[in-house]
Amino acid sequence: MVNNQNMPKEKGLDHTISLLKEGYNYIYNRKDKYHSRVFQTRIMGEKANCLIGTKEAELFYDNNKFIRKGAAPSRIQKTLFGEGGVQGLDGEKHHHRKAVFMSFMTKEMLSEVKELTEMEWERAITRNQTEEFNVYEEAKRVLTNVAMRWVGIPMQEDERELTDELDDLFEDASAIGLKHWKARMSRSKTEDWIKQLVLDIRNGKLTVDQRRPLYQFSMHRDLDGQLLEPEIVSVEVLNLIRPIVAVSVYVDFTILASIQFPKEVEKLQQGNDKQLQFFIQEVRRFYPFFPFTVARVKKGFEWNGYTFEEGTLTLLDLYGTNHDPEIWKEPDHFLPDRFKEWNGNPFDFIPQGGGEFDIGHRCAGEWMTIDILKVTLNYFVNKISYEVPQQDFTYSMNDIPSLPASRVILENIRRK
């Protein structure tokens, strides 16, 4: 007999509207209301368990208890992730595919990303010294170029058009109506284009750098020794390009933080790697990006008196865990030095997911994200000077992604 009477339940038929309204704070608010880090609600007509906190994250990343198959809503798969990619795999199939992603995160390949990032910022500044400089728009262009070169894609399309299509994939991924369809069209257009590259590589019409992800995924074999369908290669290649471009959101927040917390910037002036790291970690903890991640209960189990029923959708609160006062002192203050004391627990600081990289679903690009942001922060703080005109820095707590209203505009950029 299934009995989950101990799990607090949100009353009512459906709570999707409250989730949309309260956004990043939805789960956090109910943790206080129910005095529980585990509760049940209903979202999009479906029962959903919600979890927040360190022990709860550890539970969520237990592969014996949760799976990803069928967890992400299909509209998000059709835009953000693509169908058939690593996010929806479990067990051996997941480990085998994830290993390909992690094989690119070597010291050498990460150094290349850092070099490319600095080089592209140099180009952006050269293009733009006299005009108003929109940090977010420039970052998308910079990171599209970084992503294409690093992944090993020959740049043939119009650069601006490609940037627009790639950012549709994350800016409008959770949108409804027309914007959602625009995102789907952008995905299908970019997927088709990459599929053609895969076919050309396989039949020898196109020669590309063999160390790079485009070639590696094109020639990767699954557990049965078969080449992946070109559609799947395309989804996985976009699983690298799209999030690299999406780091622009964090770039915008990083520059915003450097404007809003000038005392913290004084500590960065010698380009000290540790201080840069603390600052970036705090940006990733402090500002909103992904509100939560999702899985399904693999097989019914009991945990701390709560019953988890097989198949139930389960949300782990990423933003809320990063703002949990039981983990973080003064969670609503921007204090990079808190990371001097942080012990590296894989379940308490989870802006890009938690647990292990290789056997879990933790973000494959976390180290790369930190590297791109460190290079960018050092560049803006130590290599250029600029003025900051009056603008609107407010950001919403229910848009995904959330961004400062004016995107961070700079003027009179000069090299130091």
Ligand code: HEM
């Ligand atoms: C913009 C900064 C980024 C954020 C906020 C972010 C966030 C996330 C989150 C929340 C997950 C899901 C974790 C889970 O479900 O347990 C994830 C997974 C993933 N991310 Fe990122 N990510 C970022 C950048 C990147 C970059 C730069 C790359 C690649 C270069 C990348 C590649 C991936 C992949 C491949 C997965 C799927 C991993 C799996 O299912 O095993 N991400 N990311």
